[in-house]
Amino acid sequence: MSSPVTETVAAEPTSTDRATPGGRARRLHILGGALLPLLILAVWQWVSTSGRVPVSMLPSPGMVVAAAVDLTERGLYGTYIAISTQRVLLGFTFGAAIGLALGAVVGLSRLANILLAPTFGAVRAVPSLAWVPLLILWFGIGEQSKVILIAIGAFFPVYTIVGSALRHVDPHLLEAGRAFGLHGVRLFTTVQLPAVVPSTVSALRLALAQSWLFLVAAELIASSMGLGFLLLDSGQNGRIDRIFLAIISLALLGKLTDSILGLFERWAIAKWA
Numbered sequence: 370m371s372s373p374v375t376e377t378v379a380a381e382p383t384s385t386d387r388a389t390p391g392g393r394a395r396r397l398h399i400l401g402g403a404l405l406p407l408l409i410l411a412v413w414q415w416v417s418t419s420g421r422v423p424v425s426m427l428p429s430p431g432m433v434v435a436a437a438v439d440l441t442e443r444g445l446y447g448t449y450i451a452i453s454t455q456r457v458l459l460g461f462t463f464g465a466a467i468g469l470a471l472g473a474v475v476g477l478s479r480l481a482n483i484l485l486a487p488t489f490g491a492v493r494a495v496p497s498l499a500w501v502p503l504l505i506l507w508f509g510i511g512e513q514s515k516v517i518l519i520a521i522g523a524f525f526p527v528y529t530i531v532g533s534a535l536r537h538v539d540p541h542l543l544e545a546g547r548a549f550g551l552h553g554v555r556l557f558t559t560v561q562l563p564a565v566v567p568s569t570v571s572a573l574r575l576a577l578a579q580s581w582l583f584l585v586a587a588e589l590i591a592s593s594m595g596l597g598f599l600l601l602d603s604g605q606n607g608r609i610d611r612i613f614l615a616i617i618s619l620a621l622l623g624k625l626t627d628s629i630l631g632l633f634e635r636w637a638i639a640k641w642a
Contacts, residue, residue, distance in 0.1 A: 428610040433617065436610040440599075453584055453595040454622060456512070460519025460587070461580040465573055467520070468527030472572075475528070476535025476565075477557070486532075493525045497586040510591035518590070522583030523576040530572035534565040570634040574627055581623045596622075 410430060416422050417429040424432065440446035471489075475482045500518055508514040538561050546560040588597030596615050603611035 425607075425609065428613055432610045433613045436608070436614045440611075440614075449594060449596050449599050450618065450622065453588070453597065453619075456515055456519060456587060456595065457577075457580045457584055457622075457626075460516045460583070461523045461577050463516065464520035464523030464580070465527045465576050468524040468572075468576065469531055469569070472528040472531030473535060475532040477561075482532070482536070489525075489528065493529070497522060497583050498589070501586060501589055505590055514590050515587040515592065518587040519580050519583045522579040526575040526579055527569075527572045530575070531565065531569055534568035534572075535561060538564045566637050567634075570630070570637055574630045574634070577626055577630060578623060581619060581626075584619075 413427075414430055417424065417427050417432075437446055440449070471485070475485055497518065500521060504514040504518055508517060542560050542564060543556070546556050551559055584595070585597040585600060588595045589601065592598045596618055599611060600615035600619075603609070603615065
């Protein structure tokens with residue numbers, strides 16, 4: 370007869386039992402995603418310290434870290450990050466909201482699609498820098514013009530993808546919804562909205578990435594703070610270490626905000642799709 374202690378030990382799950390397939394896949398995903406950045410960092414360190422490339426063209430990782438420490442001690446680095454992040458989030462919020470509204474109108478109304486789609490398609494092709502002089506004339510050199518430019522960048526991915534997704538909802542789903550007496554708003558919230566949730570969240574993630582891209586153009590507008598300003602000012606002063614710092618900071622912030630939207634995507638798909 371086995372003792373109670375033996376039974377308790379036998380009942381305890383081993384580490385192998387506790388390692389679920391989902392947990393293993395998540396760890397594999399994290400480790401796999403870290404391989405390339407670590408490889409790039411190692412090659413960067415080797416090339417920059419071996420003398421194969423002059424530091425005037427490629428600073429070492431240590432030089433970039435030193436530049437970050439210097440700006441932090443002067444109270445600038447955190448301020449630049451905060452200001453740029455605020456501009457991106459404000460522009461993204463306004464642009465994505467308007468894009469969702471107009472995308473829904475164009476996707477649900479054939480008449481609206483006929484009237485609006487050609488014009489917006491043409492405006493979408495205008496480069497970001499082409500808006501800068503016009504926004505300065507209309508709104509001045511303050512925060513308003515910068516946020517509006519970022520909002521323009523966020524608007525078009527959401528408008529385009531949401532409108533297209535709503536126009537291509539499976540007709541059989543719509544027929545089934547109408548057969549159950551769903552029309553108008555009820556049909557939209559019960560059938561059409563869940564059908565386009567994955568596309569909508571993907572559009573938001575693309576719009577957020579576009580917002581970071583438009584940030585540098587926005588901070589061309591007589592800016593004296595922000596990561597875009599740091600990038601441009603460092604280029605004019607030949608501070609390549611700070612140029613790398615600005616680029617890496619933009620990449621990390623873009624990835625961080627995209628990861629947050631990725632969490633929202635999983636929640637939204639679980640709830641609606």
